[in-house]
Amino acid sequence: MKNTKVLIVDDSAVVRQVLSAGLAEHTGIEVIGAAADPLFAMDKMQRNWPDVIVLDVEMPRMDGISFLKKxxxxxxxxxxxxxxxxxxxxATTMEALAAGAVAIVTKPQAGLRQFLIEATEELVGAIRAAAQARLKRLGPAAPAVQPKLNADAILPAASSGAMTRTTERIIAIGTSTGGTQALEHVLTALPRVCPGIxxxxxxxxxxxxxxxxxxxGLCQIEVREARNGDRVMPGRALIAxxxxxxxxxxxxxxxxxxVVDGPPVSRHKPSVDVLFRSTARAAGANATGIIMTGMGDDGARGLREMHEAGAITYGQDEATCVVYGMPKEARKLGAVDREVALEQIPACILRNERG
Structure with missing residues (x-):
């Protein structure tokens, strides 16, 4: 397999030096250059186009978001x-994600050099995930330090069947790489009156x-970061x-x-598997589960538990996923009732009956 060509664009010489050295040690990744700002980067890219760009936001001459949009x-x-x-x-990074960035790796203002050395594995994982992304106009994962846990680490599986259907419906959504744009597309299409999400x-x-x-600020419905004890109610979306x-x-x-602490599940915290399992236990057939674009398999087993509890389940189709990983794994487990395009998901949320 060919190497993933990476270009680093950051105005900090320390960042360029440490990241270049760290990434060069990983098989399958080739750092083809580093640039102090987007204008220098564009000149380099004309001669050798990268597969993935590692980009800072605040830089001289042209900021990262303007470069990203271009x-x-x-x-x-x-x-x-x-x-x-x-x-x-x-907030600036959220704007960058909305403009098309595939992933984010955070860096602190202090202790930068040591952080970058320690965070190389995280960045390598993000680069490898990004290299698989399919974007439209506007290699093996790093070994985990701890074993990969399932949702048993947070709560046991349901021991009884699906609960009796009620009039109040719950929509549970799980997503990862490419999900920020996909969620914006879905949530902005929903009317003020819709099931709790x-x-x-x-x-x-x-x-x-x-x-x-x-x-x-973009949606008719209320969207907010979840707080412990928040009620799930019509017209509201809570993000873990x-x-x-x-x-x-x-x-x-x-x-x-x-909202609880605990070890990562399926190597993630928050974990889609945890949300989906809890939804299967609490809502049963009153729920709809939707698994969207993302790398890996988090959510696949949880969606199957929702399916077995009587919930309607959907997976985003390959053609509209940035990374067709999580929906693919869920489909392989038999967890998906129906695959749909991104554009169809709002209608699935508003649908009252199975079909």
Whole structure:
């Protein structure tokens, strides 16, 4: 297999030096250059076009978001954002994701050199995922330090069958790579009156709040980062906070979310498997499960549990996925009732009956 060609665009000489050296040690990744700003980068790219670009946001001459938008309009190329994690920076990174970035790796303002050395494995995983992305105009994963856990680490599987159907429906959505744009497409298409929605989007801690805030400003429905005890209700979408698991619970005649700590499940926290299993237990046939674009298999087993509990289940089709990983794994397990294009998912959410 050919190497993944990577270009690093960052105004920090330290970042360029440390990332270039760190990535060069990994088989299958070839750093073809580094540039201090997008204008230098464009000159290099004309001579040797990269497969993946690692991009900072705040740079001289042209900021990263402007460069990203230009790139996606002219020649879409997978981009991994490597940005400083600040309150302002988080919102900026959300804008970058909306413009087409495939993944984000956060970097601190202090202790940068040591962080970059330690975070190389995370960045390699993001680059390999990005290299598989299929973008439109506008290799093996790194070994885990700990064993890959399933949802048993957070809550046991349901021991009884699906509960009796009620009038209140729950929509559970899981997504990862490419999901920020896909969720924006889906949620902005929903009317103010729609079933309550719970969402896991793989995203680092503190970024989910900015992501939810941005969507809330675009959508008719209310979108916010979930807090422990929040009620799931019509016209509201709750997004699991980065670094925490989110579970659906039944409280009398209502549904609420529980936000808990715990080990990563399917190597993710929040985990789609955890959300889907809890939805199978709490809502049974009152739920609809939707698994969307993403790398890996998180959510596949949980969606099967929802299916077995009587829920209607959908998987995003290959043609409209940025990465057809999670939906593919769910389909292979027999967890998906029907595969649909991204454009059809809002209608699936609003559909009242199986079909």
């Amino acid at each position: 790139l996606m309009a002219e020649r879409p190329t997978p981009v991994v954002i490597c940005s400083t994690l600040t309150e302002k920076g988080a 719970v969402i896991v989007q793989h995203m680092p801690e503190r970024f989910t709040a900015a992501f939810a805030e941005r969507l809330n 906070p980065g670094g925490r698991h989110m579970l659906l619970k039944r409280s009398g005649a209502q549904y609420v979310v529980e």
